[in-house]
Amino acid sequence: MTWTQNNLDLIVELTLNHVRLSVIPIVVSFLLAIPLGWLATRNSALRTLVITGGSLLYTIPSLPLFVILPLVIPTRVLDETNLIVALIIYGVALMSRSAADGFASVERPTLDASTAVGFSPAARFFRVELPLAGPVLLAGIRVVSVSTIALVSVGIIIGSANLGTLFLNGKQRGILEEVVVGIVLSLLVALVFDIIIVRLGRLLMPWTRKDGPVVVTR
Amino acid sequence: MNVLLDALRWLIDPAHWEPGALSPLPIQDRLVEHLLYTGMAVLIAGILALPLGFYIGHTGKGRQFVIAFTGSMRALPTLGLLFFLLMVFGYWLSYDTAPIVGATIAFVILAIPSMLAGAYTGLESVDRQVIDAARANGMTEWQILTQVEIPLGLPLILGGVRAAVLQVIATVTIASYAGLGGLGRIITSGIGLNDYNRILGGALLVTALALLIDGAFAAVQRGTATGGLSDRPAARRLATSRSPRPPSRESA
Numbered sequence: 001m002t003w004t005q006n007n008l009d010l011i012v013e014l015t016l017n018h019v020r021l022s023v024i025p026i027v028v029s030f031l032l033a034i035p036l037g038w039l040a041t042r043n044s045a046l047r048t049l050v051i052t053g054g055s056l057l058y059t060i061p062s063l064p065l066f067v068i069l070p071l072v073i074p075t076r077v078l079d080e081t082n083l084i085v086a087l088i089i090y091g092v093a094l095m096s097r098s099a100a101d102g103f104a105s106v107e108r109p110t111l112d113a114s115t116a117v118g119f120s121p122a123a124r125f126f127r128v129e130l131p132l133a134g135p136v137l138l139a140g141i142r143v144v145s146v147s148t149i150a151l152v153s154v155g156i157i158i159g160s161a162n163l164g165t166l167f168l169n170g171k172q173r174g175i176l177e178e179v180v181v182g183i184v185l186s187l188l189v190a191l192v193f194d195i196i197i198v199r200l201g202r203l204l205m206p207w208t209r210k211d212g213p214v215v216v217t218r
Numbered sequence: 219m220n221v222l223l224d225a226l227r228w229l230i231d232p233a234h235w236e237p238g239a240l241s242p243l244p245i246q247d248r249l250v251e252h253l254l255y256t257g258m259a260v261l262i263a264g265i266l267a268l269p270l271g272f273y274i275g276h277t278g279k280g281r282q283f284v285i286a287f288t289g290s291m292r293a294l295p296t297l298g299l300l301f302f303l304l305m306v307f308g309y310w311l312s313y314d315t316a317p318i319v320g321a322t323i324a325f326v327i328l329a330i331p332s333m334l335a336g337a338y339t340g341l342e343s344v345d346r347q348v349i350d351a352a353r354a355n356g357m358t359e360w361q362i363l364t365q366v367e368i369p370l371g372l373p374l375i376l377g378g379v380r381a382a383v384l385q386v387i388a389t390v391t392i393a394s395y396a397g398l399g400g401l402g403r404i405i406t407s408g409i410g411l412n413d414y415n416r417i418l419g420g421a422l423l424v425t426a427l428a429l430l431i432d433g434a435f436a437a438v439q440r441g442t443a444t445g446g447l448s449d450r451p452a453a454r455r456l457a458t459s460r461s462p463r464p465p466s467r468e469s470a
Contacts, residue, residue: 096400
């Protein structure tokens with residue numbers, strides 16, 4: 001454990017950077033995927049476009065995407081923006097499918113009923129469709145969160161400093177402990193994010209709570 | 219888009235395909251390596267994961283395990299796992315065998331969750347009534363598995379294989395960073411030489427390979443789908459697949 005003790009500052013710094021690099025893509029891809037997923041339920045051509053486009057983008061291996069991006073967007077090769085944009089692309093690719101599934105899971109009669117009782121289209125979206133699609137959206141964003149956090153570490157190849165730095169540095173200097181610390185922390189970050197997302201989901205969608213009063217008074 | 223043309227020109231330059239060219243070239247050698255690593259890992263992972271997935275899907279035992287396992291495996295950083303295994307095997311294997319053994323094990327570990335989930339959800343997706351009917355007709359459990367469940371679940375099972383293959387192809391690219399062959403070598407040597415045509419050429423080649431193989435799998439999957447299954451939107455990518463499972467199974 002000597003290496004860990006001697007390098008706590010570095011570990012903390014890299015972990016925080018890892019968290020920062022993960023949070024942005026997770027939040028942005030969630031926000032971008034919702035309108036895309038909603039559009040996909042409106043007509044089948046859009047659906048095909050969103051789903052096929054998403055899976056094609058998701059197919060591109062990460063390292064090539066990181067090096068191709070600077071050509072498509074005006075950034076330098078070793079710019080952190082490339083990593084964030086690439087992660088957003090993967091996130092949206094995964095999430096828009098979940099969003100499409102989520103909105104598709106809202107029953108047509110429910111929508112018709114809400115229209116009939118006088119919801120405006122916007123109110124219907126925010127107060128009927130979005131909450132009802134919520135559980136599927138939650139499941140989707142959990143997957144995005146986990147895979148984004150795991151992918152961030154590949155960013156070291158294009159010069160980003162995050163927990164992946166520990167893998168590379170540990171390998172080059174022959175310190176197995178450093179690699180292990182990197183893996184464990186990466187898993188921990190993913191776990192903490194997952195717990196936060198699930199908690200947020202319970203908070204925002206109290207009706208999905210499993211540990212309701214019925215079970216408690218048993 | 220000039221850079222793109224230059225990269226394409228680099229790719230089709232016959233000198234880069236000449237046998238015996240300097241290290242990360244010729245391109246076809248790296249391509250063959252890439253496919254070889256991928257094929258080997260997917261084969262081993264398939265031998266391990268598919269029977270287990272079929273067992274879980276058929277009996278319904280251990281499905282909580284699959285869900286938890288595939289979920290937590292997603293959190294494992296590929297590069298970290300790879301470097302960890304390379305180092306561990308480096309301690310007690312020779313200099314030339316350690317990378318390939320360590321890397322193959324890493325690829326296998328990465329390929330297993332998708333295949334396991336695919337095999338399990340594939341069997342799970344089969345209508346319970348169909349299985350009950352097969353059983354009522356006197357089919358043995360083995361016949362139900364091989365003649366009913368696997369054929370009907372094939373699109374989802376193949377979907378799992380497809381996801382695994384694509385993940386391994388992507389990871390083999392990164393593996394070159396740890397001194398392994400494959401197409402990633404072209405990209406990393408390009409980064410080292412500051413040769414942008416080479417970086418981009420390699421990147422385009424890997425992307426094209428991934429898309430090509432994905433397309434081939436899509437075609438095969440479509441070919442194996444039975445009429446009732448072909449309209450399932452969740453069949454294509456397992457990440458979001460939700461499989462409702464009626465509780466009637468245990469009573470069968």
